[in-house]
Amino acid sequence: MKVTVALRGTLKKLFDGPLEKVVEIPEGSTCNDALLAAGIDYKELKNFGFVSVNNLRVMIDSEVKDGDYIKAFSRVMGG
Amino acid sequence: MKAKILEEKYTAQAADPNQTIMSAYQNRVLRIYLDKQEAVVEPLRMDFAEKYVGSKGLVIRYMYEDMKPGIDPLGPDNNLYFTTGPMSGTPIPCSGKLSVAAKSPATGTMNDCSVGGHCGIRLKFAGYDMAVFHGQMDKPTYVVIEDDEITFHDASHLWGLTSHEAERELIKEYGTEYSCLSIGPAGENLNYISCINCDYYRQAGRGGIGAVMGSKKLKAILIKGTQGVKVPNIKEVTDRIVEITRTVCVCEDTDYVFDEGTYAFLEACNDGGILPAHNFSAATDIKWDTYNGAVMKKYRLGKRGCGSCALGCGNFMQVGDAIVEGPEYETTAASGPQCDIASIEHNVRFNMVVDDMGMDSISTGMTIAWAMEMAEKGIHDFGVHFGNEEEMIQMVKDMAYRRGAGAELADGVKVASEKWGGTDFAMHSKGLEFPQYEPRGSFAMANSYAVSDRGACHMRSYTPNEEVFAASVPPYTYEDKGIVLYNLGESNAIKFSCCLCDLFGTVDYPLMAELLTMITGREWTVEEMAEVGRRVLNIGRAFNQREGFTREHDIVPQRMFKDKLKGGPADGQVLTEEGFQDILDQYYEIMGWDENGCLPQELLDTL
Numbered sequence: 001m002k003v004t005v006a007l008r009g010t011l012k013k014l015f016d017g018p019l020e021k022v023v024e025i026p027e028g029s030t031c032n033d034a035l036l037a038a039g040i041d042y043k044e045l046k047n048f049g050f051v052s053v054n055n056l057r058v059m060i061d062s063e064v065k066d067g068d069y070i071k072a073f074s075r076v077m078g079g
Numbered sequence: 080m081k082a083k084i085l086e087e088k089y090t091a092q093a094a095d096p097n098q099t100i101m102s103a104y105q106n107r108v109l110r111i112y113l114d115k116q117e118a119v120v121e122p123l124r125m126d127f128a129e130k131y132v133g134s135k136g137l138v139i140r141y142m143y144e145d146m147k148p149g150i151d152p153l154g155p156d157n158n159l160y161f162t163t164g165p166m167s168g169t170p171i172p173c174s175g176k177l178s179v180a181a182k183s184p185a186t187g188t189m190n191d192c193s194v195g196g197h198c199g200i201r202l203k204f205a206g207y208d209m210a211v212f213h214g215q216m217d218k219p220t221y222v223v224i225e226d227d228e229i230t231f232h233d234a235s236h237l238w239g240l241t242s243h244e245a246e247r248e249l250i251k252e253y254g255t256e257y258s259c260l261s262i263g264p265a266g267e268n269l270n271y272i273s274c275i276n277c278d279y280y281r282q283a284g285r286g287g288i289g290a291v292m293g294s295k296k297l298k299a300i301l302i303k304g305t306q307g308v309k310v311p312n313i314k315e316v317t318d319r320i321v322e323i324t325r326t327v328c329v330c331e332d333t334d335y336v337f338d339e340g341t342y343a344f345l346e347a348c349n350d351g352g353i354l355p356a357h358n359f360s361a362a363t364d365i366k367w368d369t370y371n372g373a374v375m376k377k378y379r380l381g382k383r384g385c386g387s388c389a390l391g392c393g394n395f396m397q398v399g400d401a402i403v404e405g406p407e408y409e410t411t412a413a414s415g416p417q418c419d420i421a422s423i424e425h426n427v428r429f430n431m432v433v434d435d436m437g438m439d440s441i442s443t444g445m446t447i448a449w450a451m452e453m454a455e456k457g458i459h460d461f462g463v464h465f466g467n468e469e470e471m472i473q474m475v476k477d478m479a480y481r482r483g484a485g486a487e488l489a490d491g492v493k494v495a496s497e498k499w500g501g502t503d504f505a506m507h508s509k510g511l512e513f514p515q516y517e518p519r520g521s522f523a524m525a526n527s528y529a530v531s532d533r534g535a536c537h538m539r540s541y542t543p544n545e546e547v548f549a550a551s552v553p554p555y556t557y558e559d560k561g562i563v564l565y566n567l568g569e570s571n572a573i574k575f576s577c578c579l580c581d582l583f584g585t586v587d588y589p590l591m592a593e594l595l596t597m598i599t600g601r602e603w604t605v606e607e608m609a610e611v612g613r614r615v616l617n618i619g620r621a622f623n624q625r626e627g628f629t630r631e632h633d634i635v636p637q638r639m640f641k642d643k644l645k646g647g648p649a650d651g652q653v654l655t656e657e658g659f660q661d662i663l664d665q666y667y668e669i670m671g672w673d674e675n676g677c678l679p680q681e682l683l684d685t686l
Binding site: 010049056073 | 331332333334335338343344346347349350351352363371544547548549647648
């Protein structure tokens with residue numbers, strides 16, 4: 001199945017230009033699998049925040065389905 | 080009006096001869112007595128500086144010392160404080176903020192606001208750690224602080240002008256080397272949600288601080304300073320600060336600040352389930368899921384930063400003839416999703432009008448959102464309705480001038496709801512309107528609003544950092560949240576007492592201790608940073624305790640317990656009274672307060 005991985009906040013640089021990538025991953029994959037397929041290991045990023053699927057925050061090990069739009073946010077502070 | 084000049088030149092000595100004067104402080108407190116048109120300089124209480132560092136902590140300690148409990152916030156006994164910190168005016172980045180404080184007419188608590196611009200640095204360069212305005216004038220006045228010369232001027236021609244108009248007139252006359260603090264019609268009319276503007280585009284916003292200045296008939300303050308700040312070993316200090324600036328301040332952690340500023344929070348909060356909508360009845364408004372930085376940049380003329388800033392969070396925006404620095408996240412959320420108006424053009428116009436009128440954008444937006452819900456529920460129609468931009472902009476002006484229905488809303492949601500009903504969904508704590516983070520999506524945020532020393536504030540314990548953005552603790556639980564609340568509050572208390580901007584980056588206790596040691600010539604330890612933070616939380620609570628505040632005032636509106644949140648990842652979430660009280664118990668125990676939320680005498684004695 002195909003999902004889109006989009007970057008937000010300070011993670012925007014990670015694709016070296018583009019802000020999103022479409023990746024192909026097996027059925028039953030998680031957000032983390034999608035990020036890894038896009039070349040992002042969140043454990044290596046000290047400023048990694050959270051992920052959302054179709055604009056709703058989920059946990060990193062939540063399953064995704066075909067066509068999902070996954071956003072990876074950096075941590076933000078203050079307001 | 081005759082100008083008076085300081086006649087006695089100040090001689091530097093410590094208030095206590097046995098106390099060492101730390102460098103980086105000016106060791107001068109300027110007290111301006113408006114009714115006598117006199118100014119006096121006294122040494123800074125170094126014992127206070129050692130315990131509270133500067134800015135936020137220092138000013139609360141001075142307020143606790145200077146002011147008797149029970150005074151009228153709009154009477155002559157309420158002092159208005161402008162306080163810098165030891166880092167102000169040094170090469171340390173993001174240290175240019177100014178703490179503006181007084182007893183709040185909106186809450187009856189202490190109230191310290193942090194404002195950017197250049198006024199903090201200029202006050203320090205004028206030779207003062209703090210300027211305190213006592214008493215009241217009987218005629219509109221503006222005061223000029225220029226090094227040792229303090230002059231009082233007739234402001235009759237400025238009274239009635241908007242804040243921007245007044246500032247334009249003054250800067251035209253005096254020049255851009257002066258910083259200007261001013262109030263608009265809302266401050267003149269003593270509105271509880273009025274603010275003080277600084278250098279056009281920055282605000283000391285909350286708690287009706289503009290009304291305190293208005294009660295003194297003080298239209299504006301101009302500040303120019305030509306002096307420096309003494310820092311030991313300046314070459315080594317500067318080299319180290321350059322290194323810190325490049326590695327910790329301007330770094331990958333903070334590049335979103337320059338890129339989008341606080342506008343970056345909008346999409347993160349929307350997806351995180353804490354972007355409040357429709358007067359805190361829903362979260363994650365679908366209309367806002369595409370309002371990200373790319374949309375904002377279409378309207379952006381450029382970037383702006385405050386004095387000493389290395390980050391430049393400000394987005395200088397234009398929509399038609401509305402030109403403004405902002406809107407920030409808070410203003411966008413309060414005037415957008417909360418009022419069902421999905422329009423960035425509206426956000427910019429609203430921002431421009433509230434700044435010009437001299438009103439707090441959070442409290443103004445939330446008061447109007449409440450009025451919209453009152454009309455929707457058929458309780459009372461103030462003439463504003465969800466989704467109507469023009470009604471909202473007109474209402475801001477009517478509130479500023481206390482015209483028609485605007486007069487009913489001019490003092491915020493607490494005063495209005497106590498008269499007209501709708502208290503369950505009047506979103507405030509202690510009389511200060513909620514900022515733009517939905518507690519049912521980040522449970523400990525309800526307690527953060529409730530225990531905050533000035534009423535509902537997001538700059539005390541910012542729990543979404545842990546509960547939502549880092550996902551380090553689950554957002555919809557109560558267990559062990561007291562310590563989360565405490566740790567975040569302690570950290571901000573010392574950071575703001577150092578006078579550092581919230582967006583500085585990953586500034587931690589070792590770094591703050593190192594910076595303070597470098598510039599003051601006194602050894603500061605990491606342990607002391609925690610002690611100062613705790614002490615600052617305690618002195619704020621002690622001030623309020625003396626005013627009669629206890630556990631019964633640490634509350635949030637019933638909507639948080641009665642109405643399930645609609646939409647978003649926190650859909651269906653609602654707080655329980657038991658859970659909320661449990662976090663309060665945890666927090667009081669950590670603070671060493673009794674079960675009524677009061678400091679025992681032995682703790683008061685340490686302050």
